[in-house]
Amino acid sequence: MTETVVIAEIVKGAVHPTTAELITAANALGSQPVVVVPCADASLADGAAKFTGVAGILAAKSDVFSDYDAAGWAAALDAVTPAGIIITSASPQSKDLAARLAARRGISVVQDVVKIESGNLTSPIYSGKAMQTVSLSGNAVVSVRPNVFDASGNDGSANVSVVDTSGDVATAVQEFMARASNRLDVAEANIIISGGRGMGNPENFSHLEAIADTLGAAVGASRAAVDTWDEIPHSMQVGQTGKTVNPNLYIAVGISGAIQHLAGMRSSKYIVAINKDADAPIFQHADYGIVATWEEALPILQSTLSAMMA
Amino acid sequence: MANIIVLVKQVPDTNARIVLSGERVDLSAVKKVMSPYDEFAVETALQHREASGGEVTAITVGAAGADKVLKDAKAIGVDHIVRIDCDDNLDSNALQSMLASVVSSLEADVVYCGKSAADTGAGSTGPGLAERLGWASVSNTISVAFGDQLSVITPSSGGNARVNVPLPAVISCDKGDIKVRKPNVKGIMQAKRAQVDVQSVEVPASTISIVTHSMPPAKPAGKSYEGGAAAAEVAQLLRDEANVI
Ligand SMILES: Cc1cc2nc3c(=O)[nH]c(=O)nc-3n(C[C@H](O)[C@H](O)[C@H](O)COP(=O)(O)OP(=O)(O)OC[C@H]3O[C@@H](n4cnc5c(N)ncnc54)[C@H](O)[C@@H]3O)c2cc1C
Numbered sequence A: 001m002t003e004t005v006v007i008a009e010i011v012k013g014a015v016h017p018t019t020a021e022l023i024t025a026a027n028a029l030g031s032q033p034v035v036v037v038p039c040a041d042a043s044l045a046d047g048a049a050k051f052t053g054v055a056g057i058l059a060a061k062s063d064v065f066s067d068y069d070a071a072g073w074a075a076a077l078d079a080v081t082p083a084g085i086i087i088t089s090a091s092p093q094s095k096d097l098a099a100r101l102a103a104r105r106g107i108s109v110v111q112d113v114v115k116i117e118s119g120n121l122t123s124p125i126y127s128g129k130a131m132q133t134v135s136l137s138g139n140a141v142v143s144v145r146p147n148v149f150d151a152s153g154n155d156g157s158a159n160v161s162v163v164d165t166s167g168d169v170a171t172a173v174q175e176f177m178a179r180a181s182n183r184l185d186v187a188e189a190n191i192i193i194s195g196g197r198g199m200g201n202p203e204n205f206s207h208l209e210a211i212a213d214t215l216g217a218a219v220g221a222s223r224a225a226v227d228t229w230d231e232i233p234h235s236m237q238v239g240q241t242g243k244t245v246n247p248n249l250y251i252a253v254g255i256s257g258a259i260q261h262l263a264g265m266r267s268s269k270y271i272v273a274i275n276k277d278a279d280a281p282i283f284q285h286a287d288y289g290i291v292a293t294w295e296e297a298l299p300i301l302q303s304t305l306s307a308m309m310a
Numbered sequence B: 001m002a003n004i005i006v007l008v009k010q011v012p013d014t015n016a017r018i019v020l021s022g023e024r025v026d027l028s029a030v031k032k033v034m035s036p037y038d039e040f041a042v043e044t045a046l047q048h049r050e051a052s053g054g055e056v057t058a059i060t061v062g063a064a065g066a067d068k069v070l071k072d073a074k075a076i077g078v079d080h081i082v083r084i085d086c087d088d089n090l091d092s093n094a095l096q097s098m099l100a101s102v103v104s105s106l107e108a109d110v111v112y113c114g115k116s117a118a119d120t121g122a123g124s125t126g127p128g129l130a131e132r133l134g135w136a137s138v139s140n141t142i143s144v145a146f147g148d149q150l151s152v153i154t155p156s157s158g159g160n161a162r163v164n165v166p167l168p169a170v171i172s173c174d175k176g177d178i179k180v181r182k183p184n185v186k187g188i189m190q191a192k193r194a195q196v197d198v199q200s201v202e203v204p205a206s207t208i209s210i211v212t213h214s215m216p217p218a219k220p221a222g223k224s225y226e227g228g229a230a231a232a233e234v235a236q237l238l239r240d241e242a243n244v245i
């Protein structure tokens, strides 16, 4: 039987719910994984004890895990992680870690897996224009896209064992530069509302921000918006040369749906498009398409959502 | 004086349509270009040379056809161009092992690469190479300042972090706010005459095999509405049908 190990996804000092999806992926590979929780304080691992479908929880405790450093994290995790297929989230930080861990063990890494069937792994290639299915001979590190696999149950009570570990940290964080707003970044958000050139001017992004605040969403942008307006930073750009996102919900407003934009968001679970041009390519990818100007649609969307969330 | 390496990969143009022939992608009719993020890696490498002196070597792993991407890098201003010869579809372990052996033989101080290649989308090569070399690494950097150490800016939960990176190190470059320079006529002429240093190194056997390529599953046609008033109904469906809010 294939042994599997899940590295818990840690976000803002807590075990992130996407970890439950990694457990489902491990189960699909045929085993109940050990879940390794990188932590500076072992109580953090209690957040993983409720997951079902696991063989046990291993709190890997080290000061290394206070700030992220790829070399330190990989060394400290490698020291305590059992042999097997190691599964991480495909968040930017965990993909980096996955590659480090694999190299440390002299094995390969398969990133961005969206399907597991008969032991074979499928990931998007060419920015999602095609899919690649691979088979493994031997162990590997596998990163799994968020919001693709169902979450495993969370009424379990797995045993947590604590083990101390360490690793040499190579880099040193000098300062954190918090975003001006406390709105989420597109790479972190489960709901994203993005604006394109069709927004007309950058001030109009305030309409998107208002909806984002109602939903707890992030605000994204097309490259045309980022390139045209200085007020829209590249950190908001979704697409081929921006960020790849996999939210539960992606709302595209005034975005035509160019292939390079689709590359960054086409695997979103649900896509809503608002565009005045019925022939805009984005509509071919939308679960809900609204042919209208944003001036007409956004106030209604805003007021309905506000009422619903109240 | 710094010995600087930049990794460049040849990939299908991002506008290209990807087609299948049987169960494999068929790239025979596709225009090939330098992977977009590698352009930022090249620019960062050149800026490093300008700040500290030294030389920039561009490396690609590929077959003879990939010389074109090296010539493109040469035209923009790198000093040396090296191709690690290989025909096969490599898994990450094989690719990184080959790169690690050549990078160590060149006694480099720093390697710049793209945050992810436009074909794989993986983002594995930079951190994986660093681990094999025992070097520091930072991925997805949006700004790099040069000194005895590097000072880079990279996204971190809730914003960005400024991180000090001791050399040697591997830096995977995101776009950031730098402008990439274009080749000039002199550069293009020099690139035409430039010799590619072709190296062959041992390739470890791959443990990842491609079973099949396929097209992305077609999305079932969505619901479509005319007029902004429909936004109210869509909001309701997002809650009741899609369960996402
Ligand atoms: C190498 C490369 C990399 C690229 N990377 C990216 C990337 O990462 N991300 C990205 O997004 N693009 C990227 N692009 C650019 C991409 O090709 C498109 O140019 C870009 O996505 C277009 O942005 P847009 O949809 O906002 O603008 P447009 O194509 O101009 O579309 C604007 C849309 O708004 C609609 N509209 C206008 N007014 C209104 C209104 N009042 N209400 C509602 N709708 C309205 C129009 O009907 C139109 O569909 C890249 C291109 C290249 C060559």
Ligand SMILES: Nc1ncnc2c1ncn2[C@@H]1O[C@H](COP(=O)(O)O)[C@@H](O)[C@H]1O
Pocket: B007, B008, B009, B010, B035, B037, B038, B041, B059, B060, B061, B062, B095, B112, B113, B114, B115, B116, B117, B118, B120, B121, B122, B123, B124, B125, B126
């Ligand atoms: N075959 C290759 N030759 C040269 N550089 C490569 C190769 N594959 C990957 N790289 C470099 O590593 C980066 C990330 O690639 P990947 O890990 O495939 O996403 C690319 O942007 C390149 O800079």
